[in-house]
Amino acid sequence: MIRQYLEIKKQYPDAILFFRLGDFYEMFFDDALSASRDLEITLTGRDGGLKERIPMCGVPYHAADGYIARLVSRGRHVAICEQVEDPAAAKGIVRREVTRVITPGTVMEGNLLEERRNNYLACAARGGNGYGLAVTDVTTGTFMVSSLTGQKAGVELADELNRLMPAELVVPLSLVKSFPETLRLKGNILVSGYRDEAFNLSAAESALEEQFGPGAFLKTNISDPEIAACAAGALASFLKDTQKRSMAHINRIQFYLPGRYMTLDAPTRRNLELSRSMSDNTKKFTLLSVLDNTVTSMGGRMLRNWLEQPLLKKAEIIARLDAVEELAKNAFFRKELKEELKKIYDLERLAGRIAFGAANARDLIALKKSLLCLPALKELLGQALCSLLKEKGAAIDAMEDTADLLDRAIDDDPPLSLRDGGIIKTGYNPDVDRYRSAGKEARSMLAGLEERERLRTGIKSLKVGFNKVFGYYIEITRSNLDHVPEDYTRRQTLANAERYITPELKEYEDLVLGAQDRLLHLEYKIFNDIREQLTAQIRRVQATASAVAGVDALYSLAEAASQNNYVRPEILEDGRLLIRDGRHPVLERAMGPGQYVPNDTDMDYEEKRLLLITGPNMAGKSTYMRQVAIIVLMAQTGSFVPASRAEISLVDRIFTRIGASDDIAGGQSTFMVEMNECRAIVAGATEKSLIVLDEVGRGTSTYDGISIARALAEYIHHKIKAKTLFSTHYLELTDLDREPGVVNMNVAVKEEGEQVVFLRKVLPGRADRSYGIYVAKLAGLPAEIIGRSANILKLLENSSETPSQVAAASDNGCDRGGETENEVIKELRHLDILSMTPLEAINKLYLLQKKIGDGSLQ
The missing domain is CATH 3.40.50.300 (P-loop containing nucleotide triphosphate hydrolases)
Known part of the structure; x- marks a missing residue:
C-alpha cells in the first residue's frame, strides 16, 4: 500500500495527497508533517518496512471538505486519491487514482467561494514580444484571453493581474520563482508552476482544440495570437490535468483588449478604494459598497467587474445611462424588477456545478425555480423603453422545456445526498415507481408480521427491528426466551435480549432491501442522465445568466442613484x-x-x-x-x-x-x-x-x-x-x-482667535x-512642543537665513532662554507704559533685551 502511495505521490509532488483508506483520507511522510501542522490534527505513525515509523495523519472522508478548505485557503494544492474499484471484488491492493486536484483557482465548493466575487485562475506565457494572458473562473465558465505586447507589456500585465486579483496564477515551471519579482506583483497572488512543454504552441493548440473545437483562434484581433494561444492552451491543459472531468461549461473564448476599457493601475485602484478598503482590505467603505444594491450573486459579480473596467466607448456608456435613467425614474418598474430578481438563484455557478458533475438534486431544484421565474422577468423587460433593457430581456431564454423536465423528474424536497434516494418524483419512471411500491408493500407486510408473531408466540413485547449491520430481526427479551418457537434462528445476543430471524422475515428482508438497493441505484442513474441532458443545455443557461446579471447590475446603479440623489452625467x-x-x-x-x-x-x-x-x-x-x-x-x-x-x-x-x-x-x-x-x-x-x-x-x-x-x-x-x-x-x-x-x-479656512x-x-x-502646527495640536502633541514649533516658525518666516541657521540660532531660546522669555513676557504684560518717561521706557527695553541674551545693543 505504501508503494502504491509513493507511486501516485510522484505524479503530484507539489500537492498534499489525500489517500483514501476505508472511511479516512490518510497522509504520509512530509505531507503528514505539514498537514498535521496546518490542520492542527494529531500526527501518528505506522510501520512501513523501515527502521522508523512512517509519519501519518488522517481525516474522516465525510468531513474532508472543511479540512480541504483550510489547506486551499493557505495556498495548498490537494490531490484527492480515491478507491476506483470495489474492495470486495479487488484482488490484492485496491486500485486507486487521483480523481481531482483542488487548487485555490479551481475551487468549486461553495464554502470556499465569495458569492459576489469571481474566483479567477490566470495563466501567463512569455514570448519575445510580450505576454499572453488567459483567465478563467471554473465556477461560471468564463474564459478570457488577451495578449500584451510592446515596451509596456510587463506593466500592463501587472496592472491586469492586480485588477483581476486571481486566486492563482499559473506560469511555466522554469519561471515560477522569478515571475512575481519580474512583474512586481502586489497582493496575495499564489504563483503555481506548470510543466514548460504545455506552453509550447503545438501542445497549446492541441489542448485548445480538445476543449473548444477546431479554429478557436481563427477570429481574433488581439496583437499576438500565438503567445495568447500558448497561455490559453496551457490553462486548458492545466484544467484537464487537475480536474479530470467534464469542463463543458467552459465552451467559449472571450478575446479582449485591455485598451477597450479605462486603464487603472494598482496604486489608483488602491487609492480610490473601488472594491477593497485600504484600512482592512474588505468591501466596507468602498465605492462598490455604496453602489452595490444587486439582488443576485451573479449581478454582484458583474457590477464589480463594471467598476473595475470603466468603458471608453461613448455609445456603450450612454446605453447604460439610458437604462439607469429609466429605472431610476420609474420606482414601480424598479420594484417589480427587484421582486422578480429576488427569485432567481446564481445561474452562472449552478451551470458550472452541473457541467462539472458536482450538482446535487437541490441544485437542480434551485435551477428549476429560477427558470420558472424567467418568463415574468422577460415580459417585464419587454415593457422597457430603452434599447439595452429590451436587449437584455430578449437575451433571456425561459427554457420552458428544461423547467418542465425538472418539474416532472426531481422531487420538490430532495435529500442533500444523491445516495439516499427520494430524488426522483413518483410518476416519472415506471421502474422507480415499481421498486418504491414493492418496498412499501414489503414494509407493510413486515408491520403485519410483528402482530402475527405476537399472537403466535404470546410474547406481547416482541418487536421487529432493523439495523444496517444485521438487517431485519425479531427481538425478544430474556424473560420470554422460553416461548421462542423452534423455527426462530438466533442472529444476535444482547445484554437483555436475543435477536432472531425466521424464513418469512428473511424473505421480506430480501424484498425490502433488494427493492431499496435497486431503487437507489436506479434513482442515481436517472439523476445522472438528467444532469447530462442539462449539460447539453449549458450554453443556454449561461447566456440567460449573463443577461439577468446585467439587468441586476443596472438595477443596482439605478437604486443607488435614487437613494443618494445622483444625477445623470x-x-x-x-x-x-x-x-x-x-x-x-x-x-x-x-x-x-x-x-x-x-x-x-x-x-x-x-x-x-x-x-x-x-x-x-x-x-x-x-x-x-x-x-x-x-x-x-x-x-x-x-x-x-x-x-x-x-x-x-x-x-x-x-x-x-x-x-x-x-x-x-x-x-x-x-x-x-x-x-x-x-x-x-x-x-x-x-x-x-x-x-x-x-x-x-x-x-x-x-x-x-x-x-x-x-x-x-x-x-x-x-x-x-x-x-x-x-x-x-x-x-x-x-x-x-x-x-x-x-x-x-485653495481650501478655505476660517480663523477665530486661536481656533481654526x-x-x-x-x-x-x-x-x-x-496650518501644520494647528493640526499637530489637534493630534494632542504636548504644549511645550507646540509652543516651540510656533516660535521656530515665526523665526523662519521673519528671517532671511537658512532654516538650519535659524534653528541653531534659536537653540538658546529652547535650552535656557525659554523660561526666561516667558518671564520677560510676563514683565512686559505688567508694565505701566503710560506712566513711564521715554528714557525709562528705553532703559527698561534695554534691560529686557539683555535679559534674553540679545547683545545687539552692546
Missing part, C-alpha cells in the same frame, strides 16, 4: 470636465445626509488644465481630488454621479499618487515608492488621461522636494498635457499660475499658510 469628448456640487460618494454615505460639503470642479484642455491646490493639512485636499476621479470613473461605468450637474469628457486612464507607503519586502523606501509611482504616471499618461497627484516630494529634503514637485508639474503640463489635480504644501509652487492653463485653488475652522470648500486662489 453628460458624456463629452471635447476635454471639458465640469462638476457642480460634487460629493465623495463613500464619505457622504459615512457622514450622513447633509453633512458633506460639496465642491465644484471646472477643467478643460486649454485654460484650466492643471489645478494647483494648496491649503491646510486635513482640510480636504486629498478627498476633493479623489472625489473628482471617482465621479469621472462612475460616469464611464455608466452610473449616475454625486453632483447637481456633471459634464464628463472621456478619459483613457486615471492615475493617482496619494499617501505615503513603503515596500519593505521589496527594499523600497517611502520616497522610492513615491518616485516609482510618479515614473509610471509620466510613462503611461496621455493627453486624454486624468492625473491626481498629492504632496509629491515630501519624502526628501525641502529643497529637493520643491524642485521635484515643480519639475514634475511643469513636465505634465507642457509635455503630457493631461488634466491634472496637483495638491501641495510647497507654496513656492503657486507662482506656476503664470503659465497658461495653470489655476491656483476648516470649511472644506475649494475656492480659486492660493493659500498663504499650511
